[in-house]
Amino acid sequence: MFLAIKEILHNKTRYFLVVFTVFLISYMVFFLTSLAVGLARGNRTAVDQWNAESVVVSSYSNKSLTVSNIPESSYKDYESKDVVPVGQMTVVTKLKGSDKKINTNIFGVNWNSFISPKLTAGRMPKNGKEVIADSKLGNDNIKLNSEIKINGSKDLYKVVGLTEDNSFFTVPIIFTNMNTFRTLKYGSDQAKNISALVIRDKTKIKKSGLSQITIPDLINHIPGYTAQIMVFAFMIGAMIVITFLIIGVFMYIITIQKISLYGVMRAQGIRTARIVAALFYQIMILTALGAGLALVAIAATQLGLPKTVPFYSNWPAYGLLTLAIMVMALLGGTLSMRKVLKIDPLSAIEGG
């Protein structure tokens, strides 16, 4: 540790470059992770809030909630406190007096069921013309007491309550009661269809035309979700592997430049193990510094970033990624280790 720190302090510029590179890589890794998590969450926060075990969708829907449609005859026998209907529909909303089209989701729910949204402001709706909106719609000026039109409806709907972290397919949700949902989707509240049954206990439902799937299964079948996660995972993985190469090459070059110095140390009787230890201590110190700075930078980024960017800080994930980066950097050190192990104390003399 003594050797490692002394050397870093004596060659500040050289080692600053290493720290800076680690900083850039870690920052990129953290940033991409935050976007990936943010985007993933945008796809699924509403589903996460259900805290459910499984859902039942129509078999032909290929596990996609947006396509699923279940007629009354197929589901009415199963409804209970723990098995509740949900209606989903993708719509365009306009604020009264504005022409701006806003993509939203409608979730039709029974207000007294367990998937009814948690209010953060306002009150629960009292009739079919009152709705609850996700607070993210505030970015488009849809606030408490706003009046909105849904899919060009003549009727105005009034936002009487707000909820948080309720989006699906990265689009924020407006909650209505089941009848309003049916009117919007099927043109009449006489069509008693629903999109899916949400189940929070171990109930198993087997019926032709219906399939029961787990919540993770449902999420993975949100169109594009898996592809997005994969793209990010590969980018993050690639960056971490690049850490290995960059640190490896950096430390290798620095090691090569120090061969005659190492020769002197060996001639003085300093064990190779101590020199190798100093090398790895250095890598640990440098990557910890770089990743630490990146964490500070990412915290600052979060404060400065506009709300519309799907950026979500996940500190446990950052911790794991920092660990992965350190492991890769230490692996990079093994490239130089071979060189150090072969150092001949005689090079102390040849060096001059």
Add this chain to the structure above:
Amino acid sequence: MHLIEVKDVVKQYGSGRTLVEALHKTNFTLDKGEFNAIIGPSGSGKTTLLTILGLLQTPSSGEIYVGGKDVTKLSAKKKTDLRFNKFGFILQASNLIPFLTVKEQFKLVDKFTPSHRETMNQADLLKMLDLTDVATNYPSNLSGGERQRAAIARALYNNPDVILADEPTASLDSERANQVVSLLAKIAHEYHRGVIMITHDTRLLTLTDRVFVMRDGTLTEQKEE
């Protein structure tokens, strides 16, 4: 029992047509309290002998005994430890670590020295070598002579049994050179260590006990006339 004994040591470099015998069959001893000098023309094999003595390289044939024990075939790790514990090197090239100040060079030795071993008093050592004022300088901020003296201080610091000095006075003026040689003599005679010094300067031989001459790889002892 000799402190160091070299028996029939030969050193060859290269092989086949490029084979050079830098050191012909050599026998040499160093005892406790002895201050020996090796002189001879450039390229005659002095450094080669010194590095073999100091276990920095292995001879092509022959044996080396340190304290009566054959060390020729020890593992690299054992040789490293032996160097740390028994030898102090003062090399032709500077053997200071560039990112440590003079004081920190000592500190490094402290770190790796078992606590029961006595090191020399730092302040005394620095004073003796006139390094007190530059003790917190890095090697790059020392003059050539100061650097040489710092290297000597480093070599003496952990009380080695044997001091191997390859032209320790090369970059010093004659007054300083005399001081360094008397210091080495003192180390040998008062502290009962063995000291070997390679030098070109025959004026420095007044304090030495035995003088060897190296010529074309052959070592002979110079007898007083």
